[in-house]
Amino acid sequence: MAQINKPDEHFNTVLYTGNGSTQSITGVNFQPDWVWLKDRDNATNHMLFDSVRGTGKELHSQNTDSETTQANTLTAFGSDGFSLGNNTDVNNSSQNFVAWNWLGANGTASNTDGSITSSVSVNQTAGISIGTFTGTASVGTVGHGLNAVPSMIINRTITAAKDWMTYHHKNTSAPETDYLALNSSNATADFEDVWNDTAPTSSVFTIGDSSQNNTGSGTSIFYAFAEKKGFSKFGSYTGNGNADGTFVYTGFKPAFVMVKKTNGTGNWVMFDNKRNTFNVVDKRLAANLSDDEGTSDRLDFLSNGWKFRSTATNVNGSDSYIYMAFAEQPLVGTNNIPATAR
Numbered sequence: 001m002a003q004i005n006k007p008d009e010h011f012n013t014v015l016y017t018g019n020g021s022t023q024s025i026t027g028v029n030f031q032p033d034w035v036w037l038k039d040r041d042n043a044t045n046h047m048l049f050d051s052v053r054g055t056g057k058e059l060h061s062q063n064t065d066s067e068t069t070q071a072n073t074l075t076a077f078g079s080d081g082f083s084l085g086n087n088t089d090v091n092n093s094s095q096n097f098v099a100w101n102w103l104g105a106n107g108t109a110s111n112t113d114g115s116i117t118s119s120v121s122v123n124q125t126a127g128i129s130i131g132t133f134t135g136t137a138s139v140g141t142v143g144h145g146l147n148a149v150p151s152m153i154i155n156r157t158i159t160a161a162k163d164w165m166t167y168h169h170k171n172t173s174a175p176e177t178d179y180l181a182l183n184s185s186n187a188t189a190d191f192e193d194v195w196n197d198t199a200p201t202s203s204v205f206t207i208g209d210s211s212q213n214n215t216g217s218g219t220s221i222f223y224a225f226a227e228k229k230g231f232s233k234f235g236s237y238t239g240n241g242n243a244d245g246t247f248v249y250t251g252f253k254p255a256f257v258m259v260k261k262t263n264g265t266g267n268w269v270m271f272d273n274k275r276n277t278f279n280v281v282d283k284r285l286a287a288n289l290s291d292d293e294g295t296s297d298r299l300d301f302l303s304n305g306w307k308f309r310s311t312a313t314n315v316n317g318s319d320s321y322i323y324m325a326f327a328e329q330p331l332v333g334t335n336n337i338p339a340t341a342r
């Protein structure tokens with residue numbers, strides 16, 4: 001399997017300051033197909049946009065709100081970033097923002113691999129698929145286009161108030177039977193009607209008849225990821241409840257990490273390499289909370305993974321956790337340039 005030597009050509013974090021008017025944000029290094037924005041200074045919505053649904057169509061990871069369209073939010077996907085209107089959730093004057101960006105295909109295609117046709121923007125090189133489909137309220141399969149088995153899938157109906165149903169291949173010993181909700185701190189739960197107790201394949205994932213991610217005639221969005229060497233890792237670990245915390249090996253220097261406790265209540269805690277450019281990494285947001293940025297959880301980004309420096313139960317209690325991580329730099333690329341610690 002070929003290794004990605006320049007991860008920031010497929011995922012990148014940028015920081016910006018709102019101006020209360022209009023502005024174009026650059027420095028992403030590619031035209032993003034999924035943009036996730038958050039005001040770091042205020043308790044406001046997480047703002048999720050993607051090119052499959054179109055500009056101005058927002059979703060909020062921290063709640064069950066249905067999709068809304070506001071023309072003054074994200075107004076364009078540009079060749080090196082995106083443009084913003086004057087909506088305060090994305091461009092509040094003098095406030096600090098973070099934007100996480102993923103590359104799809106910069107276009108959509110119809111996928112008929114499953115029993116339900118999907119519209120997808122797929123980056124097979126980086127294992128990223130962004131797609132929509134119309135629900136049937138009956139068990140079915142949905143084509144993701146990755147040509148690899150997804151390690152993580154986030155899927156929900158967006159035309160009604162629904163949870164963000166999340167599959168992770170390390171969630172439990174039988175992850176297809178369980179789900180986590182991105183908008184909730186709840187522990188993993190067993191619910192056959194979400195994934196129909198069926199593991200995803202290299203071409204499709206299965207959905208049950210739950211209205212959360214398969215409402216009849218309702219539109220659903222999914223973000224699916226296949227693990228790629230030197231770029232992404234979707235794994236699990238057991239915390240040790242010690243300030244000299246657990247080390248998590250990824251095989252790359254992380255650029256972004258999101259962690260979730262699975263055997264109990266815990267937030268979806270998010271770290272990146274732009275809000276903290278040096279260790280210790282302690283500036284965190286939570287995907288399931290509107291809270292402003294905090295510093296209660298701590299870790300070090302290393303050349304080959306990360307090590308926790310906190311006893312916080314959100315990230316390093318004596319508990320079970322899953323994570324998604326994207327790379328800043330492979331441990332050693334095919335160009336033989338080694339990653340260094342921070």
